[in-house]
Amino acid sequence: MNPKKRRAIFETLQSLNPHPTTELEHESPFELLISVMLSAQATDVSVNKAMRRMYPVANTPAKVLALGEEGVTGYIKTIGLYRTKAKNVIATCRILVEQYGGEVPDNREALEALPGVGRKTANVILNTAFGHPTMAVDTHIFRVSNRTGLAPGKDVRAVETALEKFVPDEFKQDAHHWLILHGRYVCRARVPQCWHCAIEPLCEYRPKTPAPIE
Structure with missing residues (x-):
């Protein structure tokens, strides 16, 4: 795909959704961290539903630690792999309290x-x-990047590298949000909805998918 097409794709997505963001509900970096951890192999809807109950009670590393693993489990048992996730949440909160003063670190290694x-x-x-211009490549972004020809790659790391190279700088901050939403609602896995794709x-x-016959 040539640079002109890539730019036009992001200009179009921007015009439809000027300020995209995650669909995970959060009010702090810590809440976002925990919700993203819980969203692996689960829907954002299921995570939001559980966290609407938990965050009013425990929304800091110290408060989550006070709940304990079983307490966290009680809130997230409707989410897939909840036992492993509860264990990781508690271990992560302990590190945040002991090493980072209860704050989420702003660097990849940490x-x-x-x-x-x-x-x-x-x-x-x-x-x-x-606010870093990173590309969080999930199954939706991997599919959209390869299917459209925007940033092809054999694995998620290759697609991430391609997006970092090919996405124009002014769109990098929002690019992964646009692509996730596009893959979730339009460029779907089984039947891409080409007939109403911007x-x-x-x-x-x-071939493009034709509109279903009424």
């Missing part, structure tokens, strides 16, 4: 050292909480 935090989660935190004229995917 974030990726936290239990249950990988590169994608770190990228979300760096981008959404701290970037369809720019997309290099063939």
Whole structure:
């Protein structure tokens, strides 16, 4: 895909959604961190539903530690892999309290050292909480980047590298949010909804999916 097309794609996505952000509800970097950790192999909807109950009670590392692993489990048992996630949440909160004064660190190395935090989660935190122009490549972004021809890659790291290289600088802060939302609601895995896709004229995917017959 040529640079002119790439720029046009992001100009279009920006015009439709000038200020995109995560659909995970949060009011602090810590709440975002915990919600992103819990969202692995789970929907944002399920995480938000659980956290609406937990955050009013415990929304700092110290308060979550006070709940204990079983207390956290009680709030998140509707989320997939909840036992492992509860263990990681408690271990992460302990590190935040003991090493960072209860604050979420603003650097990749420290974030990726936290239990249950990988590169994608770190990228979300760096981008959404701290304003770094990172690319958090999930299954939606991986699919959209490859299917459209925007930033092809054989694995998520390759796609991340391609996006960092090809996305124009002025769009890098918001790019991964636009692509996640586009993949979630329009460029879906099984049946991409090409018939009402705003970037369809720019997309290099063939064949395009026709509109369903009423």
